[in-house]
Amino acid sequence: MANFKITPYEVKGEIDYDKVVSRFGAQKVTKQLIKKMKALPMIMRRGYIYAHRDFDKILAKKKFAIVSGRGVSNKIQLGHLTTLRFVKELQDIYGCYVFIPFSDDEKYMYKRDLSFEKLKELTYENILDIIALGFDPKKTDFVVDTQNMNQEIYNLAVRCAKRITFSTVKATFGFTNENNIGITFYPAMQAAHILYPTVKKGLPVVVPVGIDQDPFIKLSRDVAYKLKLTKPGGVYCTYVPGLKGGGKMSATDPDSTIYTTDTPKEVEKKIKKYAFSGGQPTIKEHREKGGNPDVDVSYQYLTFFMEDDKKLKKIYADYKSGKMLTSELKQICIDTINSFLKEHQKKREAAKKNIEKFMLRD
């Protein structure tokens, strides 16, 4: 048994991605698949898309859509951005229709003390971050379940619900009789979100997620089959680790998380104080033995935020050899993230004027 845990509600431990692929029964991303891509989004160049379902088949089609949902339980952090930036790159490369459902209703029903008002604020903040990434408003639709729920989506959820028993969601998600009937219904709504571009626009869909969300994809594939629709595919991204390393960055631990709204000083402080280091205890020892970039969180973050492959390679080598110190590596990480966030925060402000362009209207 590997020393990690992955469910739709929890991800923790040191994740062994090879074991994950076999445990979930997904397909590995192969060289042949990579070759089929017109161009490679950054996280594919870095090897962070490690598994998929049917992505090869979907790439073989002329056009496809991407569905990338947001749970809106908290502010957006760098981990969330990674998947969304990948989606944006795929949109640029393939001209994909991108559908982003905000399942604020699910969060409301799942969390005891979360109000509609609080969720509305969070959704607004999330929307700004997503627009800031540069999605094409002509090819991108947002649906916020409690704001612009759509008759077609509701009806599709009804069609999906008819084909999913309580037994199935119990076995798939571990629901019990004490769960509320909204939470147990929700997989039907999520399947509707995933299948919406297929029903509405006749496009096959791919869903990029952390593999913890795979049960939703499998369920949607079963329902698609029953509704005689093309089964949605999945692409599985590795997790951006939390500052303290391991598992995935979680918005619920502020010390382990960098939010898109953090100031340069906050970013500096968090990385200096919390970012797990692959360096040696003393400078002397570090110069002699070198550091370990493979466990160093600052280095990991660079792999998600530094576009330049060559520069990144040099940093890897220099840190490993001991030529580069942990403090130097951390400074590069701080500068890279702050430079990214400076731009991002500007675009985030500008996004305030453009929200309506993205809201799905009948």
Add this chain to the structure above:
Amino acid sequence: MANFKITPYEVKGEIDYDKVVSRFGAQKVTKQLIKKMKALPMIMRRGYIYAHRDFDKILAKKKFAIVSGRGVSNKIQLGHLTTLRFVKELQDIYGCYVFIPFSDDEKYMYKRDLSFEKLKELTYENILDIIALGFDPKKTDFVVDTQNMNQEIYNLAVRCAKRITFSTVKATFGFTNENNIGITFYPAMQAAHILYPTVKKGLPVVVPVGIDQDPFIKLSRDVAYKLKLTKPGGVYCTYVPGLKGGGKMSATDPDSTIYTTDTPKEVEKKIKKYAFSGGQPTIKEHREKGGNPDVDVSYQYLTFFMEDDKKLKKIYADYKSGKMLTSELKQICIDTINSFLKEHQKKREAAKKNIEKFMLRD
């Protein structure tokens, strides 16, 4: 144990309404309650509203709303009309806001072979019947779940769902793990329908139903309490018996049912052939012993469709004494129903132009 069965999914046997009241724990309709009414709708004059929950409290308020849902699993028959005509009379007497949700989504999820297309046809036919009864379009809204589902109603369903566990619906409605997750979610949507006028317009709600639907009312009352809303009240009508007598008229047995679209000839044939008679085997015996209007279905129907109390009383006496034969009683029933349906069918045609006036739009 009384020899009848009443659940939201089945009503059969000889119903003892006194036992029903105590079994369901409702309140009896008392003389004091009757006195509080500004005027009496026909079926209250006939004693067919036999029990209630909080109707006395709601009458004490200045204004109230009525919610009267339609399941749309079949064409409208005389049994359905009875409740709806009662609602229309209450609207006339009290100026009530009337909200009529058509839960076609529930029917779709409940019945294996029912398609959206078939439901759309049935809903259209149902709508014509309801408009034909003369509801005031300024005070009446229809929502068809798969046609004009409304964001506020959806959000209210989400708020209700958060407060209902699977255990509760399992215990209340006898659901099992093999039910689909749409059916198990549906009580939340139904509660939302019932509470909508309270949330939207601040009006207390009364729901007139057969007592088989009482579990939905009780559940809505629990949810209203949790949401700090006025608990909806219920008024319980006796069932219009099927032609063959006993239980309630069911749209699924055409031989036992008169539809609003039946021709005069069909009505004549059905009543002559199937209407259970309280008469004696021979005319001679009938003249001697008299008939039994209390079990005679033709007479029962007159109590629902003949406005004139005096005339009805005379028929009762004449049939009981043997002065009136079964064939004569049946003929009066045929004429009364056909006269009602002739008018109704005219208004039903005219309703085709007025549908949009009744559809709830944001």
